[in-house]
Amino acid sequence: MPEFAAASAVARGFGFEPVIRLAGGRAVAYDQTCLIVDLMAPLKFYGDHIAAFEAGAGCFREVLGDLGLDARVGPVVGEYCAGDHSVNARGQVKVVGIAQRAMHSARLLTACIVLEKPERLRPVVDAVYGAMKLDWSPSSLGSIRGEGVQGTVDEIVHALVTGLQQRHSEWAFPRVTHTDDARA
Numbered sequence: 001m002p003e004f005a006a007a008s009a010v011a012r013g014f015g016f017e018p019v020i021r022l023a024g025g026r027a028v029a030y031d032q033t034c035l036i037v038d039l040m041a042p043l044k045f046y047g048d049h050i051a052a053f054e055a056g057a058g059c060f061r062e063v064l065g066d067l068g069l070d071a072r073v074g075p076v077v078g079e080y081c082a083g084d085h086s087v088n089a090r091g092q093v094k095v096v097g098i099a100q101r102a103m104h105s106a107r108l109l110t111a112c113i114v115l116e117k118p119e120r121l122r123p124v125v126d127a128v129y130g131a132m133k134l135d136w137s138p139s140s141l142g143s144i145r146g147e148g149v150q151g152t153v154d155e156i157v158h159a160l161v162t163g164l165q166q167r168h169s170e171w172a173f174p175r176v177t178h179t180d181d182a183r184a
Contacts, residue, residue: 007131014124023099023110026081027132029124033116033143035157037164039109043102052100053085056109060087060096063163067156069095069147078137080125087111093142113160114143115153 001007007027008018016029030036039056046052057073064071070090075082079094087096100109114121122138129136149156 001132003132007128010127010131011124014127016124021099021110023101023108025083025097025099026134027125027128028081028097028112029121029128030112031120033114033118033120035113035115035160037111037113037160039111039164041107041109043105043107046107049100049102049107052107052109053083053098056100056111057085057087057096057098059164059167060098060111060113062167063160064089064095064144066163067144067149067159069144069149071095076140078135078140080129080136080141089142089147092140093146094140095142095144095147114141115156116143116145118143118146 011018011027011029016031021028039059041052046055054073061071061073064087072088072091073085074088074091075084075086076088076092076094079086079088081097081099083098085098086094087098089095095114097112098109100107102108118141122141125136125141126138144156151159
């Protein structure tokens with residue numbers, strides 16, 4: 001985008017170093033209150049990126065549901081880096097942003113999960129989106145803690161990682177139904 005240089009300068013002003021994410025997507029602010037999760041799967045397991053987004057988003061929704069969140073897949077009004085496969089809480093605030101990149105023989109699905117209350121992130125995203133002339137609503141950025149999940153950050157991360165480990169094989173190795181099997 002032509003506004004990238006101005007947005008980068010704004011981010012640096014907040015102490016955030018701009019980087020271009022391998023998975024792509026719009027601007028996102030990460031800090032020590034976020035958990036970044038990268039999931040890999042062989043490219044051949046998904047016919048297209050939509051199927052991979054659906055499977056990955058479903059995996060995150062289930063894990064967050066295990067933590068007690070009313071987790072749903074879909075965009076919320078005014079969210080940053082808007083996408084049909086964002087994971088939100090209550091249909092009101094985005095708590096997980098998902099992007100992906102297909103490479104030679106593998107697919108990378110990257111998720112940013114906001115763990116702590118996002119007060120530090122909102123002004124950064126607001127200023128960067130302003131510089132990029134993108135619309136967003138600061139109230140759309142939520143967090144796991146803001147949705148009432150209890151425990152230390154380490155305990156929350158452990159629960160998320162454990163839940164994803166249990167479900168990753170389902171995400172990475174989806175059940176394939178062949179037409180011959182379906183008719184039997």
